[in-house]
Amino acid sequence: xxxxxxxxxxxxxxxxxxxxxxxxxxxxxxxxxxxxxxxxxxxxxxxxxxxxxxxxxxxxxxxxxxxxxxxxxxxxxxxxxxxxxxxxxxxxxxxxxxxxxxxxxxxxxxxxxxxxxxxxxxxxxxxxxxxxxxxxxxxxxxxxxxxxxxxxxxxxxxxxxxxxxxxxxxxxxxxxxxxxxxxxxxxxxxxxxxxxxxxxxxxxxxxxxxxxxxxxxxxxxxxxxxxxxxxxxxxxxxxxxxxxxxxxxxxxxxxxxxxxxxxxxxxxxxxxxxxxxxxxxxxxxxxxxxxxxxxxxxxxxxxxxxxxxxxxx
DNA sequence: CTCCAGGACACTT
DNA sequence: AAGTGTCATGGA
Numbered sequence: 001x002x003x004x005x006x007x008x009x010x011x012x013x014x015x016x017x018x019x020x021x022x023x024x025x026x027x028x029x030x031x032x033x034x035x036x037x038x039x040x041x042x043x044x045x046x047x048x049x050x051x052x053x054x055x056x057x058x059x060x061x062x063x064x065x066x067x068x069x070x071x072x073x074x075x076x077x078x079x080x081x082x083x084x085x086x087x088x089x090x091x092x093x094x095x096x097x098x099x100x101x102x103x104x105x106x107x108x109x110x111x112x113x114x115x116x117x118x119x120x121x122x123x124x125x126x127x128x129x130x131x132x133x134x135x136x137x138x139x140x141x142x143x144x145x146x147x148x149x150x151x152x153x154x155x156x157x158x159x160x161x162x163x164x165x166x167x168x169x170x171x172x173x174x175x176x177x178x179x180x181x182x183x184x185x186x187x188x189x190x191x192x193x194x195x196x197x198x199x200x201x202x203x204x205x206x207x208x209x210x211x212x213x214x215x216x217x218x219x220x221x222x223x224x225x226x227x228x229x230x231x232x233x234x235x236x237x238x239x240x241x242x243x244x245x246x247x248x249x250x251x252x253x254x255x256x257x258x259x260x261x262x263x264x265x266x267x268x269x270x271x272x273x274x275x276x277x278x279x280x281x282x283x284x285x286x287x288x289x290x291x292x293x294x295x296x297x298x299x300x301x302x303x304x305x306x307x308x309x310x311x312x313x
Numbered sequence: 314c315t316c317c318a319g320g321a322c323a324c325t326t
Numbered sequence: 327a328a329g330t331g332t333c334a335t336g337g338a
Contacts, residue, residue, distance in 0.1 A: 023319070124319080128321070129334075129335080130319080130335085130336085131336090134335095134336070135318090182335095183334085184334090185335060188334080224321095227322085228320095228321070229321085230321045230322080231320090231321090250319095251318095252317085252319065252320090253319065254319080270329075270330075272328065300319080304319095
C-alpha cells in the first residue's frame with residue numbers, strides 16, 4: 001500500500017483541464033466525476049489534481065518529492081511551463097486571423113504534455129482509425145491487463161491504479177491476447193508487440209530520438225520504419241512523447257481545420273506522402289515552425305470543441 | 314445500412 | 327515517385 005503526499009501549485013498559468021483532457025493523453029480522467037478534480041498516472045505514481053480557486057491546485061500523489069522546488073520542477077517539465085505562450089503563434093497571427101483567434105483564445109492555456117515516449121508510442125498505435133472514446137477504453141484495458149497494479153489508501157478506501165505496461169511485458173505477449181486491447185484488431189496488436197520488442201531490445205532507442213539535435217526527419221524515419229507507424233503516428237509520438245514541439249501530425253480533424261480556417265484546399269484531397277509533406281510545408285508558413293505542433297494541438301482542440309462540438313476527450 | 318473514427322500499406326501507373 | 331484502392335472494427 002502506497003502512501004500519499006500533498007503539494008500545492010500556486011498561480012499556474014496553464015489550462016490544466018484542457019491540457020489533461022484534450023486527446024494528447026488517455027491516462028487522465030475526472031476523479032469522482034468532479035469537473036474540478038482530475039486523476040492520472042505518471043510512471044508508477046498516481047496524481048490527483050484538485051482545482052481550488054482560479055489557478056491554484058492541490059496535488060495529492062504517491063510520488064515523494066524531496067522538496068517543494070523539486071515538485072515544481074517536475075510539474076513545470078510535465079506541463080511544458082518553460083515554453084513561452086507568446087512564442088506559439090507568430091506575431092500578427094491574431095490580426096491576420098481574427099475569427100480563428102476568437103475561437104482559440106479560450107484554449108491558449110493548453111500545454112503539450114511531456115509524456116513518456118513508450119506510452120505515447122503504444123497509445124497512438126492503438127489510436128489508429130478509432131474515436132477518442134474507444135481509444136480511451138483500449139488504453140484502460142491495456143493498463144489494467146498488463147500494467148503493474150498499485151493500491152493506495154484514499155480516505156480509508158483502497159484505490160487501485162495501474163502503471164503503463166513496460167516494453168518487455170508487451171514484447172512477450174501473444175497477439176490474440178493483446179487483441180482485446182486493440183479493438184479486436186489482430187494486425188494492430190501484432191504491430192504493437194513488434195514495436196515493443198524493438199524498444200525492449202534497444203533496436204529502437206527512444207532516448208536517442210528525444211535528442212533535440214537529431215533532425216526531425218531522421219527521428220520520424222526511425223519510427224515509421226516500423227509497421228503500423230506512418231507519418232501521422234510518428235509525428236504524434238514526436239510531439240507528445242519525444243517533446244519535439246515542431247512535429248505537426250495531420251489527421252482527419254487537422255485536415256478539416258486546415259481547409260476551413262486556412263483555406264488550404266489540398267487538405268481535403270487524399271493524404272498521400274507528398275500531400276502530407278506539402279501540408280506541413282504550408283503550415284510552417286502560417287505557424288511558428290519551431291512550435292507548429294504545439295500550436296497545432298491548440299488548434300486541434302479548439303476545432304473539435306468550438307466547431308465540431310465534440311464532447312469526447 | 315451507411316458513415317465515421319487522431320491511418321497504414323500494398324498495389325498499379 | 328506518385329496516385330489509387332484496400333484493409334480493419336466497433337459504434338452512432
